[in-house]
Amino acid sequence: MVMDSLVSLPTSHCHSPLFTSKPHSSSATATTTTTTTTTTSTSVSFSLSPPPQPPEPNIRRPKSINSSPKHKISSNPLKNFSTTTPTPTPTPTTSTTNNNFSHVPSPGETTRTTQSLVSKLRLSSKLFPPPPPPPLLHDTRKATQISEPEAPSPELEKPENFRQHGKVFIGNLPSWIKKHEVAEFFRQFGPIKDVIVIKAHNEIHRNAGFGFVIYGGPPPVAEKSAVKAVEFDGVEFHGRVLTVKLDDGTRLKGKAEERARWVEGYQGQDLSNKSKWHQEREGSRRLFRKVLDSEPENWQKVVIAFERIDKPSRREFGLMVNYYARRGDMHRARETFERMRSRGIEPTSHVYTNLVHAYAVGRDMEEALSCVRKMKEEGIEITLVTYSILVRGFAKIGNSEAADYWFEEAKERHTPLNAIIYGNIVYAHCQTCNMERAEALVREMEEEGIDAPIDIYHTMMDGYTMIGNEEKCLIVFERLKECGFTPSIISYGCLINLYAKIGKVSKALEVSKMMESAGIKHNMKTYSMLINGYLKLKDWANAFAIFEDLVKDGLKPDVVLYNNIIRAFCGMGNMDRAIHTVKEMQKERHRPTTRTFMPIIHGFARAGEMRRALEVFDMMRRSGCIPTVHTFNALILGLTEKRQMEKAVEILDEMTLAGITPNEHTYTTIMHGYASLGDTGKAFEYFSKLRNEGLELDVYTYEALLKACCKSGRMQSALAVTKEMAAQNIPRNTFVYNILIDGFGLLLNFFSLIY
Template sequence: MLKKAFGTPRFFGFRRNHNNSLTTSSVSSDQRGIRFCIWVALKFENLSYEPYCLVNRILFHRNWYSIYWEALELLKKNGVLVTSDSVRALVRSYSHMGYTEKAIESFSRMREFGIEPDAHMYNTILRDVLNEKLLELALALYTTMLKSNVEPNFYTYNMLIDGFCKRGEVKGAQEMLDEMKRVGIVPCVLSTTSILYGCCQANNVDEAHKLFNDMKETSYPPDMISCNVVLNGFCKMGRLEEALSFVWMIKNDGFSLNRNSYSSLINAFFKARRYREAHAWYTKMFKQGIVPDVVLYAIMIRGLSKEGRVGEAAKMLEEMTQIGLTPDAYCYNAVIQGLCDVGLLNRAQSLRLEISEHNVCTHTILICEMCKRGMVAEAQELFNQMEKLGCEPSVVTFNTLINGLCKANNLEKAKNLFCKLEVGRRHSLHLSLSQGSGQVSDSARLLKKAKEMCEAGQILRAYKLITDLAGEVKPDIITYNILLNALCMDREVNAAYNFFEFLQKKGYPSPDNVTYGTIIKGLFMVDREDEAFKVFQRMQKTGSEPTLSVYRTLMTCLCRKSKVSRAFTLYFEHLKSLPSRDNDSISALEKYLFGEKLEQVIRGLLELDFKARDFKLAPYTILLIGFCQAGKVSEALIILSVLDEFNIKINATSCVHLIRGLCKEQRLHDAVKIFLYSLEKGFMLKPMICNHLLTCLLYSRDYKECVVDLIGRMESFGYRLNSEEFATTLALLQHHQKGKKRKITIRKD
């Protein structure tokens, strides 16, 4: 049947000679190749999948790509109509073999033959472009498609929706879905599942869950892929109880968990350090007859490594080989990370040599571990080796080493490495997009430039521009934040501020909450409070919503200056910005604060926290410490008391500040109670504060006698009182005991 399908067609301009071969006066290339290419060009739209794959293999292995255009030229000269499908055969063949640039070049040449691409052709190119995650180019092609009066079809919209969602741009995906409905194309489960995925990518799993439930009432109800997308969304967010409730719900709806479902759950339980439950789900999966794949093995290997069971993780690599699976670099990296976590750096380096290909992630893990150990010179050497091996460092690798250099006080070397990263960038984006006065993000300018190129038929040029930019290693916002923090810590705040201003004017990457928090903290460090608040106000004006971390930075800095009331006001401002909070209730509590009813305020705030399922200890810790720093220890104790009512334990730092504040006010009985609280909660405080408390007790009139009992409890807890750090305090205790014996002897005499 297949042989018959490939029979040589007869058409105008060719004749058979006695050798049964096609001849023409205008063709000098391989005749069989020309004949085959002509046949493909004319018959492509009628090919089913199997012959289509065979066509791709023949074109590739015979290297007949180069003569395909000759075949089309010949058809055109002989007056045979060359359609969009004729070129699509070549484009799809290039795509099938992974030659995206050649596919786009072929698409661009269609105008030379007077051929207008149809929707099928646009979809072919869109698929290639979106597979390379070049959304800007895809949107530019979509715009060109509309301007050419080519109607997008079902597949066009679904591909673009998926492209938006993979970038986490749910708004764009939703707009595309709305446009799809507007032109009368009915969405399918694939369309809405992409939106579910986009919501989860944007950490908005609640919206995804709502949409999932809405899908049940439509003509395109959710399928198992939809279920796994939402389940994975809950798991990624660490909302495991809701994930388990969702599992129960979909089981009631008739769905059965598959390997992807189990992978999401097992990975989430490992991340939450709920190791027993992770292993229980793994066992349950086997009982269901589901065999793990490479991805699930990688999850198990990483989980075991995090659990500290690195030996078992390494054995899993062998187990994979025994059942015919080849461990990928991700599996090896999980074990290497585990070995680093348990301090076996040399073993990790040996395992690196077992990986067949040089992997950037492997090197980054080792560089990170070396930097943690202060082995910055060794980390730099490994970094330099990467480039010699042809393994290009990623921005994460650069960030890891820059951060290591900063922490090792090698700020100049860190700056030089940053310059290498920055200067190493191609300047095509800057040169191509620098014209114009509008301050727009690079992404928007890039899209505009790509649209202009596509409309001018310069699609290949647009592709090269965008792939050049996508493929290069360039600083991200983390890079800038690392350097900004290092400058602030080095008290080079002017340089840091100038760097921050440069970043704002540049517009890319956009400053995030860490950027703003870092510069605010730096300005407070040098007593430039007014400027710090101007930066905060600028952040709000630019539409960048401050997160709790920025408010925490401001609150901490204000508390250090004993401005606790202003810190409280800022916290109320943050709470009012949260959609889950009742502003009227918060305003009422704010009035109580100024009425000096602190206990009611703290209790009310905690009740609101638990009602919204959004309790965070940090703001209460900052306020408690702030009251201690302001010399208002009684207020700090009120916060502790209310937290204790809710079974919330404070941290060791809060205990230290309370003990120091109480000792300063000579409230030694309360100071001892706080110290005993720290023992009860399992905190090992630093020797400095322990010595301070013991010394205050020994110098006091009423509490000298409790020191021996307190020291006994400290020894039972694990304090090493025989170390040099406690020598002075113990000497003072011995002096006190000798004095006490002397007094007893005098009394007897």
């Protein structure tokens, strides 16, 4: 009867859940008297008692047991696995399935199975460690062993399983070959997804002699293309017999083995996911990014942090190229870029854009364009950011035509454009004073639905300042406020700069008071603008008064402000105080520039103190400043005014040896010097040099020729010069007529003396 009652129970009451919500509860395990597992297609009951006799034929068997659907064995042994497996209690239970009886596995078997499965769940084993193994039970009876097979120990797969479909090894390549040339040859066998050419270790422009071609498309198509390529093993390519074979996956297998050691650890030890080398490398990378964000001005610390990274990745190289680009150090940016390529890391569009930015900041647009051509050759996309940098670079050097060309190409390839590239092209035309084109671009931007940022308003105000259009500059300022922008110090600075340049310093002071009433304080640039305004008016007292206000506000003068103060002292004729200001500037650790020494040299030259002018010239060189054409022109001007033409010509020869090309002002000054001496031959000689070198001929050049002709009494030659001026469409000014009148007056005096 007991047997009948057990058999007739419903199936739902005979099964208990395999995993409970409280995996570590011992009471739940202790109170369980009957456990039935359903991990396979049949029910397995755990029993230590001898197998009972088969039931009599007349006993009715429930159909629900025999007709239960067979469960499919999952291909993933870890599915539905929990880290805690209940330990079966050796309580005798009975379950009938096809007249077969199972037994309880031995504790050793249970422990091995649990540990082999848990070892595959790395994360789970870290978060929920398995319970300790139960104590061994010494069974007096030997049960029939019908247990689940143990999970196979993880073994490394064969190299063939790591093969990438469509990947072909290419050996014995010429060391000078490029990726696109390899791609052109192997494209005949199918579409190519990627070409990998391994770079040489030390020589960045050469490769290691081998590489890989990866064919694209679905796996069967890629594999078919790879097989076709392998049939051409031994083909001649640029004088080399190539080795072409399918990639055997050895390289990927080695990487998988290494990764398995990192992830699983060694000999069951609880190691971290990454090796010690990777941990140190990751730490140095984090330190580098931290220094780059917190102390970008300390370039030595940034470079040291970068050099500490063992084998930097593409990201670190890109950040370093971008850092040098922002500093304008295009040579170190290029060096870092080539160092990245020498390690076999191919640059992306982002890295190339950073290099183009470096050349654009350094105003070397030829190299920037060479980088763009290289990007096109290698099939790298030129992004809108790259185009914007090109437009900005050409704008800075004043080449608005080139900026327009790249802007139009960006418009063809990228739609819609953004406000940044529009701001750059507007800046390009404002720098060349082409305000009509700038206004048209602003209208076009608004028609495209792009809102103009406040920077474009400032750019337009600067453009109108350059052409001295006060009315339109004020219109833009009012429009800025109507659009909801709050005027900043840059907005007020544009107005101050406008009034300072057109000589309305009183209105500039009114704008400064308006700015202060709005709660905006002056900065170094606004003070410099006011001082420049007073210097143009030669109002030295007010210029020094503004300087005193600057010091009272707690601002420290910068190089530009020091240059303005030196210019003021030179204008007053106080040359000693100007030299003292240079020394004070050096004490404050400000590096003087050529503009610092220019007014001093020019002041001494005009005063006829050429010895002191040359001393300051040598002082400038010792300070690390490279003389410019304007510096040499100041010396030549002083010497010609003292009629020391031999020394002036020596300075001109020294200038040429220093690699500095004379400009039209240099030759015009020399011509004026010889004209004052009446040396017509030398004056015409330098006029011919000026014209042969393609320099601009202006009215001052012809004035020197007229002066030389009239001084020597050659009035016919003077009239010929005036005819050439008319042919060149150069208008005559009052100085030209005065020179001719003086020439004819001297001639009349000469004839009156004779007759």
